[in-house]
Amino acid sequence: MKIWKKSYDVHVVLEPLTKDDIELAENIFNVHLPENYINLLYIQNGGYLVSNYVRVNFVIRMKATE
Numbered sequence: 001m002k003i004w005k006k007s008y009d010v011h012v013v014l015e016p017l018t019k020d021d022i023e024l025a026e027n028i029f030n031v032h033l034p035e036n037y038i039n040l041l042y043i044q045n046g047g048y049l050v051s052n053y054v055r056v057n058f059v060i061r062m063k064a065t066e
Contacts, residue, residue: 002050003040003049003050003051005047005048005049005050012046012047012048013044013045013046013047014045014046015045016042016045017038017041017042017045022038
């Protein structure tokens with residue numbers, strides 16, 4: 001899936017992502033980033049999106065009521 005518009009603006013596309021960058025972001029925000037998202041950032045770190053949304057699949061888990 002191609003999500004990035006072609007851009008030559010050096011202020012929009014950042015330096016290639018490193019594992020240290022990922023660990024730093026996850027520690028600062030106290031989250032674990034999805035591997036699919038990380039893989040996209042390895043392809044290109046930042047830029048303009050082709051569309052204003054990206055389709056994702058997720059599961060909502062709700063607690064059973066008593």
